[in-house]
Amino acid sequence: MGVYIIRRLLQTIPVLLGVTALVYFILFQTGDPTFLMVSTDASREEVERIRRELGFDQPWYIQYLQFLGRAVRGDFGVSLRQGQPVFDLILERYPATLELTFAAMFIALALALPLGVISATRRNSAVDNLAMAFALVGQSTPVFFLGIMLLFVFGGLLGWFPIGGRGRGEPIDELRHLVLPAITLGTFSVARNARLVRSTLLEVLGQDYVRTARAKGLTERVVIWHHALKNALIPVVTVVGLEFGTLLGGAVITETVFAWPGVGSLVIKAIGQKDFPVVVGTVTILSASFVLINLVVDLLYGYLDPRVRYR
Amino acid sequence: MDERLKPETAVGVPALGRELGAVARRRARSRLVSSLRANGLASFGVLVLLLVCLSAIFADVLAPHNPRVGDLMDSKLPPAFLPGGDPRFILGTDELGRDILSRVIHGSRISLLVGFTAVALAGFIGVVLGLVSGFYGGRIDDVIMRIADIQLAVPFILLAIAVLAVLGPGIQNLILTLGVAGWVTYGRVVRGQVISLREKEFIEAAHCIGVPNLVIMFRHILPNTLAAVIVVGSFAVASTILAEAALSFLGLGVPPDIPTWGGMVAAGRDQILTGQWWVYTFPGLAIMLTVLAINALGDWLRDYLDPRLKI
Numbered sequence: 116m117g118v119y120i121i122r123r124l125l126q127t128i129p130v131l132l133g134v135t136a137l138v139y140f141i142l143f144q145t146g147d148p149t150f151l152m153v154s155t156d157a158s159r160e161e162v163e164r165i166r167r168e169l170g171f172d173q174p175w176y177i178q179y180l181q182f183l184g185r186a187v188r189g190d191f192g193v194s195l196r197q198g199q200p201v202f203d204l205i206l207e208r209y210p211a212t213l214e215l216t217f218a219a220m221f222i223a224l225a226l227a228l229p230l231g232v233i234s235a236t237r238r239n240s241a242v243d244n245l246a247m248a249f250a251l252v253g254q255s256t257p258v259f260f261l262g263i264m265l266l267f268v269f270g271g272l273l274g275w276f277p278i279g280g281r282g283r284g285e286p287i288d289e290l291r292h293l294v295l296p297a298i299t300l301g302t303f304s305v306a307r308n309a310r311l312v313r314s315t316l317l318e319v320l321g322q323d324y325v326r327t328a329r330a331k332g333l334t335e336r337v338v339i340w341h342h343a344l345k346n347a348l349i350p351v352v353t354v355v356g357l358e359f360g361t362l363l364g365g366a367v368i369t370e371t372v373f374a375w376p377g378v379g380s381l382v383i384k385a386i387g388q389k390d391f392p393v394v395v396g397t398v399t400i401l402s403a404s405f406v407l408i409n410l411v412v413d414l415l416y417g418y419l420d421p422r423v424r425y426r
Numbered sequence: 427m428d429e430r431l432k433p434e435t436a437v438g439v440p441a442l443g444r445e446l447g448a449v450a451r452r453r454a455r456s457r458l459v460s461s462l463r464a465n466g467l468a469s470f471g472v473l474v475l476l477l478v479c480l481s482a483i484f485a486d487v488l489a490p491h492n493p494r495v496g497d498l499m500d501s502k503l504p505p506a507f508l509p510g511g512d513p514r515f516i517l518g519t520d521e522l523g524r525d526i527l528s529r530v531i532h533g534s535r536i537s538l539l540v541g542f543t544a545v546a547l548a549g550f551i552g553v554v555l556g557l558v559s560g561f562y563g564g565r566i567d568d569v570i571m572r573i574a575d576i577q578l579a580v581p582f583i584l585l586a587i588a589v590l591a592v593l594g595p596g597i598q599n600l601i602l603t604l605g606v607a608g609w610v611t612y613g614r615v616v617r618g619q620v621i622s623l624r625e626k627e628f629i630e631a632a633h634c635i636g637v638p639n640l641v642i643m644f645r646h647i648l649p650n651t652l653a654a655v656i657v658v659g660s661f662a663v664a665s666t667i668l669a670e671a672a673l674s675f676l677g678l679g680v681p682p683d684i685p686t687w688g689g690m691v692a693a694g695r696d697q698i699l700t701g702q703w704w705v706y707t708f709p710g711l712a713i714m715l716t717v718l719a720i721n722a723l724g725d726w727l728r729d730y731l732d733p734r735l736k737i
Contacts (some may be wrong), residue, residue, distance in 0.1 A: 134580055363580075367583060398587075401584055
C-alpha cells in the first residue's frame with residue numbers, strides 16, 4: 116500500500132507540471148502583458164524598464180520557470196483590474212465553489228445509487244423505464260437551461276427559493292440559497308451515474324456468485340445490497356473522481372446563472388475584462404484541485420479494491 | 427481432365443463471391459433498419475435529427491422572418507397561442523422584436539455545424555494518435571498518453587474557456603478549440619482496441635508477407651476499430667453541442683449577431699423575473715431535444731455495434 120501511494124503521488128507531478136505548462140502556453144499567446152499594465156501615455160523607456168523588471172523580455176521557457184517558481188509559492192501575480200493578488204481573490208471565493216461542487220456530488224450519489232439499483236432489480240418494468248427516461252433527459256439538458264428553468268419556476272413563479280447569491284450567516288438561509296444551484300449542477304451526474312449503476316449491477320447480477328448466494332436461500336435484499344452492489348460499485352468509484360472534473364467545469368456555468376460568488380463567476384468576469392492573470396490562476400487552481408481530488412479517490416479505490424495495488 | 431477442375435470454371439468463384447457479398451450487405455442493411463425500427467427511442471431520435479438537419483439546410487426558406495432584424499414595435503410579444511400573441515410570430519418575439527421561431531430555426535445551423543465539424547476534427551486527431559500510440563507502443567505511446575493525461579486534468583469546459591478567452595469568440599476558434607480539446611476519448615478507445623488487435627493472427631500474417639506498417643495500421647487495424655469510434659463519436663456530437671451552447675451562453679462562443687441557441691438563452695436570462703419565458707424556453711428546448719435525439723441514437727448504435735463497449 117505504501118509503495119502504491121508513493122507511486123501514485125509521483126505520477127501526479129508530471130501531470131501538474133504539464134497542466135501549468137499548458138495554461139502558461141495559452142497565456143503566452145496573449146502577447147506581452149506589459150501594455151496592459153502601463154498607462155497609455157508611458158514613454159518607450161518606461162515600458163522597456165517595466166518589461167525588464169517583470170521579466171517579460173526573457174525567452175518563454177525562462178518565463179515559464181519563473182512563473183512555476185512563483186506559482187508553487189501561491190503567487191499568481193496581481194489582478195490587472197482589481198490590483199489585488201490573484202491568489203487572494205481566488206482563495207476568497209474558492210470555498211463557495213467547493214461547497215457547490217460537493218453539494219452537487221452529494222445529490223448525484225444520493226439519487227443515482229437508489230435509482231440505478233431500482234432500475235436494475237426491476238429491469239424493463241415501468242419504474243425502470245421511467246428512471247432511464249429521466250436519466251436520458253437529464254443527460255441531454257444543458258446546465259444553464261436547467262438552472263434558468265428552475266429559477267423561473269421555483270424562484271420566480273413559486274418564490275420558494277432565493278433567485279441568486281449565497282446568503283450569509285444563518286445556516287437555513289445558506290441552505291436555501293444552495294438548493295437550486297446544487298440541483299442544477301448535480302442533475303447531469305445523477306443521470307450519468309444512475310445509468311452506470313444500472314448497467315454494472317445488471318452485469319454483476321448475472322455472475323455465478325450471485326446465483327450461489329441466491330441458491331443458498333439468502334433474501335434478495337441481502338444478495339443485492341451485500342453481494343452484488345459491493346462489486347458493482349467498483350467502476351462507479353472510479354467515475355466519481357472523474358465526475359469532479361465535469362462538476363468543476365459545470366460549476367463555472369452554474370455560478371454565472373445563479374450569481375454564486377465562487378471562482379467560476381470570477382473567471383468569467385475576468386475574461387470579460389481581459390484580466391489574464393486571474394484567468395490563468397483560476398484555471399491552474401481548479402485543475403490542480405481536480406488532480407488532487409482524483410488522487411484521493413484513487414487512493415481510496417486502492418483501499419477498497421486490493422487488486423489495484425498490485426498492478 | 428475433370429470438367430469441374432478446368433481453370434475457366436474457377437472464374438465463377440469471384441463472381442459468386444460478389445453475389446454473396448451483395449446478399450450479405452442487403453441482409454445487413456435490412457437488419458440495421460429493422461433494429462432501428464424496433465427501438466422506439468432511436469426512431470424518434472432519427473426523426474428529430476432529420477427535422478433539425480432540414481431546418482438547418484432550408485433555414486432561409488423555412489424561417490418566416492429575418493432572424494437578425496426585428497421591429498421594436500413588435501418587442502416582447504408572447505407566442506401566438508397565448509392571449510396577446512400575434513399570429514405573425516408563432517413563438518413570440520424577443521425584446522428587440524425579433525421572431526423567436528426564425529431565430530430557433532437559424533440557430534440549428536451553428537449547433538450542427540460546430541457539433542459535427544468539431545467532432546470530426548477530434549475524431550481525426552484521436553484516431554491517428556490512438557493508432558500510432560497503440561501500434562508502436564514504447565516511448566511514443568508514453569508521450570501521447572501523458573499528453574492525454576495532462577489534457578484530462580483540465581476540465582473540458584474550463585480548457586475551452588481558457589483558450590477562447592485568449593483567441594476570442596468566433597466559429598472557427600470554437601471548432602478548433604472543441605476539436606483539439608476533445609480528441610482524448612477517441613485516442614484512448616482506439617489505443618485500447620489496437621493493443622488487443624495487433625496480437626491477432628491476421629496482423630501477424632500481414633507482417634509476415636511484408637505489408638508496410640502504415641498499410642497495416644490504416645487498412646487492417648483501423649476498420650476494426652471503427653465501430654467503437656462511431657459510438658464514441660455519436661455521444662461526442664451530443665456533448666459538443668452542449669459545450670457549444672454553454673460557451674455561447676457565456677458569450678465566448680459565436681459572435682452575438684449570429685443567432686445561436688445558447689446565445690438566445692443567455693439573452694433571455696434577464697427576462698426570468700419579468701415573465702417573458704418564451705425567449706429562453708424555446709431555444710433551450712431545441713438544444714435539449716437535439717441532444718436527446720443524438721444520445722438516444724448513440725445508445726442504440728452502441729447496443730447494435732458493440733454492446734460490451736463501456737462508454
